[in-house]
Amino acid sequence: MAVSDWQAFISQTDQRMGKLRGGIPGVTKGFHDVARAAIQEGALDSKTKELIALAIGITARCDGCLAYHSKAAAKYGASREEVMETIGVAVYMGGGPSMIYGAEALAAFDAFSAED
Numbered sequence: 001m002a003v004s005d006w007q008a009f010i011s012q013t014d015q016r017m018g019k020l021r022g023g024i025p026g027v028t029k030g031f032h033d034v035a036r037a038a039i040q041e042g043a044l045d046s047k048t049k050e051l052i053a054l055a056i057g058i059t060a061r062c063d064g065c066l067a068y069h070s071k072a073a074a075k076y077g078a079s080r081e082e083v084m085e086t087i088g089v090a091v092y093m094g095g096g097p098s099m100i101y102g103a104e105a106l107a108a109f110d111a112f113s114a115e116d
Contacts, residue, residue, distance in 0.1 A: 002104065003063055006111040010067050039072070047076035051086045054109075058087065058101040059094035066101065070108035074115070083109045 003009045021028040039049050050073040057065025073083060087102035094101075 003067070003108070006067050006070070006108045007115075009063070010071065013064055013067065045076075047073065047078050047082075050076055051078060051082060054083070054105055055086050055090040055093070058090035058098050058105050061097055061101050063104070066105045066108045070105055071112040074109060074113040078109070080106075080109065080113065 017028075039046050039053075044052075050069050053065065054069040054073055057069050070083070083106060087098075087105055090105075091098045091102055
């Protein structure tokens with residue numbers, strides 16, 4: 001699926017995730033706790049961790065991952081050049097499908113970095 005409006009995509013996904021949280025609150029709380037712990041500053045800073053997550057989202061071909069991790073990468077100060085290099089590594093690891101999702105990830109990052 002090619003997303004054309006990343007902000008609308010996140011809004012719609014947030015609404016859907018809200019319904020999911022209501023149905024399985026323990027699971028979603030556990031996932032939230034894991035996500036927060038994984039992105040927390042440590043030996044790697046949060047920006048680097050979000051770029052890693054973005055690369056994984058590209059290779060997994062996950063639109064939601066592209067949206068949320070592009071937005072977070074922008075929030076943590078990632079540059080467009082850093083996102084481009086992240087996409088390059090994902091393409092190296094994931095081949096042709098990662099090229100397509102890399103282009104989608106760049107569009108998502110551009111949409112979220114323009115919010116500033």
